[in-house]
Amino acid sequence: MRILVTGGAGFIGSNIVDAYVAEGHEVTVVDDLSTGKKENLNPHTKFFKIDIGAEDIETIFKQGGFDVVNHHAAQIDVRKSVANPIFDARVNILGLINLLQNCIKYKVKHFIFASTGGAIYGEQETFPASESHPTHPLSPYGVAKLAGEHYLFFYKQIYGLNTTILRYANVYGPRQDPHGEAGVVAIFIQKLLTGEQPVINGDGMQTRDFVYVGDVAKANARALSHKGGGIFNIGTGKEITVKQLFRQLADTVGVKAEERYGPAKSGEQKRSVIDFTRANKILGWLPLVSFTEGLGRTVDYFKSKTG
Numbered sequence: 001m002r003i004l005v006t007g008g009a010g011f012i013g014s015n016i017v018d019a020y021v022a023e024g025h026e027v028t029v030v031d032d033l034s035t036g037k038k039e040n041l042n043p044h045t046k047f048f049k050i051d052i053g054a055e056d057i058e059t060i061f062k063q064g065g066f067d068v069v070n071h072h073a074a075q076i077d078v079r080k081s082v083a084n085p086i087f088d089a090r091v092n093i094l095g096l097i098n099l100l101q102n103c104i105k106y107k108v109k110h111f112i113f114a115s116t117g118g119a120i121y122g123e124q125e126t127f128p129a130s131e132s133h134p135t136h137p138l139s140p141y142g143v144a145k146l147a148g149e150h151y152l153f154f155y156k157q158i159y160g161l162n163t164t165i166l167r168y169a170n171v172y173g174p175r176q177d178p179h180g181e182a183g184v185v186a187i188f189i190q191k192l193l194t195g196e197q198p199v200i201n202g203d204g205m206q207t208r209d210f211v212y213v214g215d216v217a218k219a220n221a222r223a224l225s226h227k228g229g230g231i232f233n234i235g236t237g238k239e240i241t242v243k244q245l246f247r248q249l250a251d252t253v254g255v256k257a258e259e260r261y262g263p264a265k266s267g268e269q270k271r272s273v274i275d276f277t278r279a280n281k282i283l284g285w286l287p288l289v290s291f292t293e294g295l296g297r298t299v300d301y302f303k304s305k306t307g
Contacts, residue, residue, distance in 0.1 A: 001224065002026045004066045004108075006052050006099065007073030008045070009036030011175045011183075012114065012168075012213060016070060017042045019217040025224075028064055030057065031073065040175055052095035061102040069103055070112040070220060071096065077182045078119055081141035082266055092144035093151075100155050110162045112223050113152055115145045117167035117233045117274040118208070128209070128237045128275040131167070138269065149231070156229065164223045166216075169235030169274050173213030173294060174301035185210065185295070188246060189302045192253045202264030204243030209235040209273040212294035215287045222283040235274040236287045248292070252299050 003020055007013035008029030013036070020027050021044050028046040041047055048060055052073045074092050075081065081088035096113075103111055119142030121129045137143045152163040176183045178190030191198040211234060219234045243259065250257045279285045289297075 001067040002028075002065055003068045003070060003224075004028045004030065004060070004064060005070045005072065006030050007036060007071070009033060009038065009040045009047075010072060011040075011173075011177060012171055012216060013072035014040035014042070014175060015173070015213045015217045016072065016220045017045060019221045021045065023221060028060065028066070030060060035177060035180070053090065053098050057098065058102055058105075061106040061108075064106075066106070066108050068110045068112065068224060069099060069108050071099060072114045074114065075141070077180060078139045078141045078268065079265055081139050081144070085140035088140045088144055092141070093147055096148050096151060100151065100161070103161060104155065104159045108161070110164070110224075111152065111155075112164045112166065112220060113148060115149055115165050115167045115231075116142060117169050117235055118269060118272040120146050120167060121272070121274075123269055124271055124273075127239070127271065128235070128273040129233070130275045131231045131233055131278055162227060163229045164226060165231040166219060166223065167231060167233050167274065168216060169209035169211045169233070169272070171213050171216050172210055173298050176213070176298070178302070184208075184242065184245065185249070185298060186302070188249050189253065189299055190306070192250060192255050192257060193302055193306050197260055198246065198257070199260055199262040200242055200246060201262055201268070204246065204259065204261060205241050206268065207239035207241050207271045207273060208245075209238060210240055210245070210291055210294070211235050211287055212289035212297075215289050218288075219279065219283065219285045222285050226283055228282070230282070232279040232283060232285075233274040233276050234279060234285070235276050236291070237273060237275055238291070239271065239273040240291065248295060249299070252295050
């Protein structure tokens, strides 16, 4: 297949690109490198440095003849979306619409959308949350992702575009950026390795569903052959507190570190965990990498980068 991956130099996108290339697909990457990194780019791809909201992106569609667009370019920071909702909407809503318009014009068959299985549900009523759980996002980031899902429904109903929506839990693993506000696993590891003091926001009892990026890449590979579209949670169904995460990471890194707490952050959920049953039944997908194994792989990656 000829596949366009937006955000393909980023943490999750680059791992997906690697999986697609390994399967023999012809992959084109667009990324403005605002958060993505050139070092993440797979050498067996075509790369264009461009913003997904730019008019010039039409030239890439015109020349590419894509069968599939896999959309991972996004503003992903919940806190930044709270601080600057206009910027978040410009990237996550208007950027998406620009891509969808080009998909219709150039007859793309399938659109795979990276959504959120945490922020989109808001404070959960059931645990783990299925895809039918009410959606009450508590941040502009979650609102924008939900709006994106509704736009995809529109384009499917009106134009017949096959759309697959993958609602991710908290993805972690190699290539995650430790210098932003998002990505608690990477942030904690980097600080522990460099002797800095990590800060746990709030009381540390907030829970997250941590899913390994390699498993997420496999879900995207499975989605390629799924013609029915739909919404799928991609997580583990297991809750881990941030306090547990900190302690396990300190043990994995092999350092003694005290727990230090800071103020809770606005827009963050207290508990987040999602049910992947539907993805298992329809896509044949399972999270295969355990939390302990995934943390070990991630720590090894950061050790290799920091020396």
